[in-house]
Amino acid sequence: MKALEGVRILDMTHVQSGPTCTQLLAWFGADVIKVERPGVGDATRGQLRDIPDVDSLYFTMLNHNKRSITLNTKHETGKEIFTRLLEECDVIAENFAPGALDRMGFSWERIQEINPRIIYASVKGFGAGPYEDLKVYENVAQCAGGAASTTGFDDGPPTVTGAQIGDSGTGLNLALGIVTALYHREKSGRGQRVECAMQDGVLNLCRVKLRDQQRLKQGPLTEYPQYPQGEFGEAVPRGGNASGGGQPGWIVKCKGWETDPNAYIYVITQAAAFAGLAKAIGKEEWLDDPKWNTPEARLPKLEELFEEIENWTKTQTKFEVMEKLNPVNVPCGPILSMKEIAEEPALRETGTVVEVDHPKRGKYLTVGNPVKLSDSPSEVKRSPLLGEHTDEILRSVVGFNEDQIASAKEVGAV
Ligand code: COA
DSSP states (O other): OOTTTTOEEEEEOOTTHHHHHHHHHHHTTOEEEEEEOTTTOOGGGSTTOSSTTSOOHHHHTTOTTEEEEEOOTTSHHHHHHHHHHHHHOSEEEEOOSTTHHHHTTOOHHHHHHHOTTOEEEEEESSOSSTTTTOOOOHHHHHHHTTHHHHSSOTTSOOOOOSSOTTHHHHHHHHHHHHHHHHHHHHHHOOOOEEEEEHHHHHHHHTHHHHHHHHHGGGSOOTTSTTTTTSOOOSSOOOOTTOOSSSSOEEEEEOTTTTTOTTOEEEEEOOGGGHHHHHHHTTOGGGGGOTTTSSHHHHGGGHHHHHHHHHHHHTTSOHHHHHHHHGGGTOOEEEOOOHHHHHHOHHHHHTTSEEEEEETTTEEEEEEOOSSOOSSSOOOOOOOOOTTTTHHHHIIIIIOOOHHHHHHHHHTTOO
């Protein structure tokens, strides 16, 4: 049995943050009914299209295992249908601009009147405060949540990361909030509001940087590349490729770096594995040298240390470095390109990268469920076409007969 079988979700989400959440719940077996504007649908269906008139990969990769109903929730008949859906669902999830659902006539108070057991889950850019009314996209959240000011190199501008920590990251928070509220409902019998702000989600992932902001008062942050030569200002600087924990780490070049932009590896010089690392790179003499053989002695010379490591890694491919450093317990990770990830058999094996067949697009790759449950494995099914399940949902969930379905279509409500 699927873990969330029997849970029905009214999915008013669009773009990335909300759909990430409801896709995850759908993979766990929830019946996710995606509500989309008639004739238009989720804007991402048409964004970054690679094939004309075919749902984009942007859309298909965020909306697996869902059913799609088109519904104009601003139309009178549409509102009646929407009210019936609220009665029949356990959760409503949305990530519209602030106030959009209220403007449709469905405030939290009204939703509770319709169904006191329903959980109302929202993503917004910001929580209450000066920015609460703003529309927000991924990189706005990365900038406002502390990620951009702390990412990049000291001599460069603030930098956003490719990982969608504002959108997909907040979607994960929302999913946890929904499942927690469902668990709470078992005892209380009541639904509740779940609100996740993207700024909060990014900051939660930047927790170590707020830690460092407070450490800064006591002196320089010795694990940052600015130490010992550089200056520290009033705020946490950009850390380059330094590790966020206490163990010094950096990205170093490997064989082929001149032509391959991803011929690099991350190496961590953990004290416990330093002897193995020194031997592997041909610097065994360091082990008897007080200038090198303690973490304290190495700390002011990290740049030189990583230069020496790089002199060796440049003679090896990133995978050869892995083969040599893993047996001596030196933590290291190859910089894998998206091409390498797409072709990696182990990721296919575990269902982390999945090939899906789509009636209009054909076969494509997607990222499967990153959470593996031993008793309820996930099956990744293709995303729905716009309104593919409208009739089916009107019939089986809303309880409409064929005449009512025809009339709803005629008046433009669906
Ligand atoms: N029937 C009728 N109207 C519908 C509808 C439907 N099925 N679905 C959406 N709409 C309406 C909304 O009610 C809204 O109307 P309103 O402006 O009169 O209230 C309108 O469509 C547009 O919705 P909105 O959310 O404002 O879309 P947008 O494209 O202008 O903004 C975002 C997009 C993402 C910036 C915005 O939704 C937002 O800030 N969301 C919260 C933060 C977030 O999740 N951002 C990350 C996105 S990955």
